[in-house]
Amino acid sequence: MAEQRSVVVVSSLGKMYKGLVDVPNETYRTTDLFNSASIYWRDSAQKCFENAILFRDVKMVIGGSAISVKFDQLQIKLSEVLYFYDDLEKISDEKEKMRATSMTQKSKEESQSVDIITTEVANSFYHLTGTFFGLFKKKSNDRFIPLTNVKLIEIYHKGDKWFQRQVELPHKFIGVSTRHIEAMRIR
Numbered sequence: 001m002a003e004q005r006s007v008v009v010v011s012s013l014g015k016m017y018k019g020l021v022d023v024p025n026e027t028y029r030t031t032d033l034f035n036s037a038s039i040y041w042r043d044s045a046q047k048c049f050e051n052a053i054l055f056r057d058v059k060m061v062i063g064g065s066a067i068s069v070k071f072d073q074l075q076i077k078l079s080e081v082l083y084f085y086d087d088l089e090k091i092s093d094e095k096e097k098m099r100a101t102s103m104t105q106k107s108k109e110e111s112q113s114v115d116i117i118t119t120e121v122a123n124s125f126y127h128l129t130g131t132f133f134g135l136f137k138k139k140s141n142d143r144f145i146p147l148t149n150v151k152l153i154e155i156y157h158k159g160d161k162w163f164q165r166q167v168e169l170p171h172k173f174i175g176v177s178t179r180h181i182e183a184m185r186i187r
Contacts, residue, residue: 004056005030006087011080012121019058019074030086031175034078035142052077078143082118082126083174113187114147118180123157126167128176132186144175 004020007030011017022042023033033040039053046054052075061068111131118126130147152167152174 007055007084008086009055009076009084010082011076012082014063014122014124016061017055017058017074017076018061019055021053021055030084031144031146034081034084034144034175039078046073046075049075049077051079078177079179081144081177082121082180083176084144085169085171085174115185115187116176116181117183118176119182125155125182126152127155127164128152128174130172130174142178144177146173146175148173150174 003023003026005023007019007021009017021030021033022040023030024040028040034053039051054073054075055071056073058071058074059068060071060074111133114130114132116126116128116130118128128147128150130150132145132147150169150172152169153164154167155162155164157163
């Protein structure tokens with residue numbers, strides 16, 4: 001049975017969309033939704049862009065400030081998403097943890113640490129570190145790569161100097177867009 005899930009999408013540095021996306025059922029992972037060849041839409045007649053996801057009850061926040069705009073629904077092109085995160089607490093129940101443990105044992109996947117530098121957008125970019133499970137080369141064909149234990153640092157140019165600030169994530173998990181990865185290192 002279809003349901004909605006709370007998801008936050010960052011489409012450019014300083015611009016964030018918070019809203020609800022349709023998922024086919026409660027066990028469907030958000031990363032699978034974003035990587036799907038055919039993005040799930042409860043009502044496909046609303047689809048305008050083929051490469052987009054429909055958000056409902058959306059709030060666009062700029063720079064973490066009081067500046068925000070609300071929309072009842074909004075299509076966001078996946079090609080513009082730098083990274084996303086979801087309400088991990090709500091969807092990471094005991095069954096999902098058992099499933100993840102079983103999948104890891106069957107595939108003999110181990111964790112790897114990665115450093116990623118994103119492409120520069122408007123004189124800013126991200127440097128992030130995190131843990132990845134599986135074969136990075138295989139997953140690099142996906143649109144979004146799931147990372148856990150993420151430390152996310154925004155590096156930005158202001159005036160004639162460069163600055164950095166750590167971005168706080170609620171659950172230390174993101175799905176990072178492979179389209180916006182400029183450089184990476186696996187440790």
